[in-house]
Amino acid sequence: MATITNAQPAAAAVPAPAAPRKRTIGLAWLWFTLAALFLILPLLAMVWSSVTTPRGFTLNAYTEILAEPEFGSRFMFSFGAALLTITLSTLLVVPTAYWVTLRLPRVRPVIEFLTVVPLVIPPLLLTFGLIRFFNSTPLTNSQNGLYVMMIGAYVILSFPYMYRSVDAGMQTVNIRALTEAAQSLGAGWGIILRRVIFPNLLVSVLNGSFITFSIILGEFVVSSLLNQPAFSPFMLDLSYREADQATALGIISFVLTWISILAIQIIGRGRASANITGAR
Amino acid sequence: MAFLNLTHLHKTFGASVAVQDFSMQIERGEFISFLGPSGCGKTTVLRMVAGFERPNSGSITLDGNEIVGLNANKRNIGMVFQQYALFPNMNVIDNICFGMKVVGTDRATMLTRADEMLNLIHMREFAKRFPHQLSGGQQQRVALARALAIKPQVLLLDEPLSALDAKIRVELRREIRAIQRQLDITTIFVTHDQEEALSIADRIVVMNKGFIEQIGTPREIYNNPQTQFVASFIGTLNVLTAAVANRDAKKVLLDQQEIQVVDSLDSANGSVSLALRPESISLTRDDDHQNCVNAEVDELYFLGSVVRIRARLHEQFVNVDTFNNPGAALPARGDQIALYFSASAAKVLESDAAKAGQAAV
Numbered sequence: 001m002a003t004i005t006n007a008q009p010a011a012a013a014v015p016a017p018a019a020p021r022k023r024t025i026g027l028a029w030l031w032f033t034l035a036a037l038f039l040i041l042p043l044l045a046m047v048w049s050s051v052t053t054p055r056g057f058t059l060n061a062y063t064e065i066l067a068e069p070e071f072g073s074r075f076m077f078s079f080g081a082a083l084l085t086i087t088l089s090t091l092l093v094v095p096t097a098y099w100v101t102l103r104l105p106r107v108r109p110v111i112e113f114l115t116v117v118p119l120v121i122p123p124l125l126l127t128f129g130l131i132r133f134f135n136s137t138p139l140t141n142s143q144n145g146l147y148v149m150m151i152g153a154y155v156i157l158s159f160p161y162m163y164r165s166v167d168a169g170m171q172t173v174n175i176r177a178l179t180e181a182a183q184s185l186g187a188g189w190g191i192i193l194r195r196v197i198f199p200n201l202l203v204s205v206l207n208g209s210f211i212t213f214s215i216i217l218g219e220f221v222v223s224s225l226l227n228q229p230a231f232s233p234f235m236l237d238l239s240y241r242e243a244d245q246a247t248a249l250g251i252i253s254f255v256l257t258w259i260s261i262l263a264i265q266i267i268g269r270g271r272a273s274a275n276i277t278g279a280r
Numbered sequence: 281m282a283f284l285n286l287t288h289l290h291k292t293f294g295a296s297v298a299v300q301d302f303s304m305q306i307e308r309g310e311f312i313s314f315l316g317p318s319g320c321g322k323t324t325v326l327r328m329v330a331g332f333e334r335p336n337s338g339s340i341t342l343d344g345n346e347i348v349g350l351n352a353n354k355r356n357i358g359m360v361f362q363q364y365a366l367f368p369n370m371n372v373i374d375n376i377c378f379g380m381k382v383v384g385t386d387r388a389t390m391l392t393r394a395d396e397m398l399n400l401i402h403m404r405e406f407a408k409r410f411p412h413q414l415s416g417g418q419q420q421r422v423a424l425a426r427a428l429a430i431k432p433q434v435l436l437l438d439e440p441l442s443a444l445d446a447k448i449r450v451e452l453r454r455e456i457r458a459i460q461r462q463l464d465i466t467t468i469f470v471t472h473d474q475e476e477a478l479s480i481a482d483r484i485v486v487m488n489k490g491f492i493e494q495i496g497t498p499r500e501i502y503n504n505p506q507t508q509f510v511a512s513f514i515g516t517l518n519v520l521t522a523a524v525a526n527r528d529a530k531k532v533l534l535d536q537q538e539i540q541v542v543d544s545l546d547s548a549n550g551s552v553s554l555a556l557r558p559e560s561i562s563l564t565r566d567d568d569h570q571n572c573v574n575a576e577v578d579e580l581y582f583l584g585s586v587v588r589i590r591a592r593l594h595e596q597f598v599n600v601d602t603f604n605n606p607g608a609a610l611p612a613r614g615d616q617i618a619l620y621f622s623a624s625a626a627k628v629l630e631s632d633a634a635k636a637g638q639a640a641v
Contacts, residue, residue, distance in 0.1 A: 173368070178367060180330075181366075184357060185430060202369075
């Protein structure tokens with residue numbers, strides 16, 4: 001833009017800049033289109049195959065799957081597990097990130113390394129490890145115990161996303177000054193965390209939650225190995241019996257995940273925009 | 281015993297010494313300013329009073345009670361930060377009420393007090409605004425109200441005006457002083473801006489490299505700087521080298537021209553440093569201006585109300601300030617001029633060696 005607005009005399013001598021700019025914009029659009037096709041075509045193919053039969057257009061797969069009683073219960077199971085994971089993960093990660101930022105900045109590289117570990121270890125190994133480690137303890141002896149173990153594994157899986165997001169948020173707010181301001185006003189750690197730190201990190205927590213949420217809704221390995229009635233194993237089951245229904249379910253799960261994320265986002269933005277309304 | 285006593289405070293961060301042997305007494309209702317360049321330890325002292333840093337040794341008593349062992353949230357000391365540090369998730373009223381809510385004040389008392397505070401800072405109509413909807417100056421006023429709402433025994437201000445525009449800075453400075461007088465609250469104001477410190481404080485503590493250089497009223501600090509550092513840090517100052525001519529008669533040679541001083545030359549050996557304020561030199565003879573030095577005009581700076589003349593004394597330069605008088609003619613570059621000043625205007629500065637000796641005692 002600068003080349004266009006300033007230096008009129010020079011502009012006549014150098015007409016070249018416009019052409020490369022056009023070319024880069026064209027290239028950018030080309031890449032964007034390719035990436036969009038790559039992401040959208042499979043989805044379109046899925047939708048296509050789920051609504052067509054040799055006899056023509058039909059929504060049977062959708063009506064059948066929605067009528068399936070297990071569909072609701074399985075989805076709600078994973079939905080609940082995701083919410084529980086997000087809650088636990090937040091309670092674990094926010095105070096940790098806070099303490100590291102405030103008091104132990106030297107430990108930060110160590111924690112950052114730890115946040116990568118769950119990404120490197122395959123969920124299969126993680127689950128087997130947990131089963132072996134807690135073998136013949138109450139955790140493996142009952143269905144409730146297995147559920148606890150699954151949530152534990154989910155919290156571990158969510159850790160990288162939650163921590164990184166919260167830590168990034170922590171760097172944008174002046175945590176130290178806010179803490180000291182609260183302290184000088186008489187607040188102890190509990191009040192500072194609850195009334196100052198958490199509310200100001202809400203957006204970061206939500207960002208981490210979106211990713212955690214979609215990971216857990218689509219999570220297969222852990223829940224299947226621990227024999228939990230989660231959403232993904234149900235999808236696999238179904239695809240053995242009814243391929244069309246499974247595809248329809250895939251589409252529905254896409255939409256449901258998007259709606260859920262949108263809902264969380266609206267809740268989060270509702271808070272933020274409450275702050276903005278009333279501005280001039 | 282004074283209201284706030286700081287006694288022999290020491291603070292080190294790892295190997296670096298931040299504050300050394302800091303002692304002073306502050307009376308109730310006094311407005312004290314800590315002044316010094318960045319890294320001089322002024323903020324560290326403030327943070328020790330607030331309870332955010334613990335001194336390695338020394339004591340702090342407030343109204344007769346030792347507070348070094350107390351956590352920051354148990355000290356009842358209000359603090360205002362350079363970056364405002366308002367809680368972004370709360371509106372103005374909630375920010376002001378925060379401290380009262382923490383101690384469980386009942387709602388009616390709290391709202392009355394918050395209203396008083398809003399009146400004090402003239403921001404009643406902004407009660408429901410959030411910090412990001414306020415200008416820097418407004419935010420800092422809210423921060424001040426928030427700190428005062430808990431009726432603290434001491435108010436600490438950590439460079440509260442540094443992030444603001446020049447005009448707002450002067451306005452808010454006046455407002456802070458007015459509020460401080462109205463509430464009669466003991467206040468410590470940290471700044472690196474000498475004009476700010478001079479204009480606002482009852483007493484100024486000039487600090488350098490963790491030491492106190494001088495404590496005194498703005499007038500004392502400006503007119504009688506006791507160390508070379510204070511002299512050069514406060515105001516514009518000519519520091520000139522002169523040779524001792526006659527120790528007993530207190531005469532020195534400045535650019536081979538003899539001048540009379542008032543201060544003792546006993547500790548000087550051979551040469552001395554003279555401090556001379558630009559505004560204490562005039563271009564016309566006056567009855568009490570017994571010193572006269574010939575110089576050449578090197579450069580003229582027109583500063584509005586003042587014209588600063590840089591005069592050359594062979595190897596040294598002297599700045600001379602004269603009021604801008606539209607009726608009077610100014611010398612031109614290259615003119616020979618005579619500089620007149622009184623014997624007491626030329627201060628003999630304590631040499632650094634002498635000062636170091638004193639500090640060690």
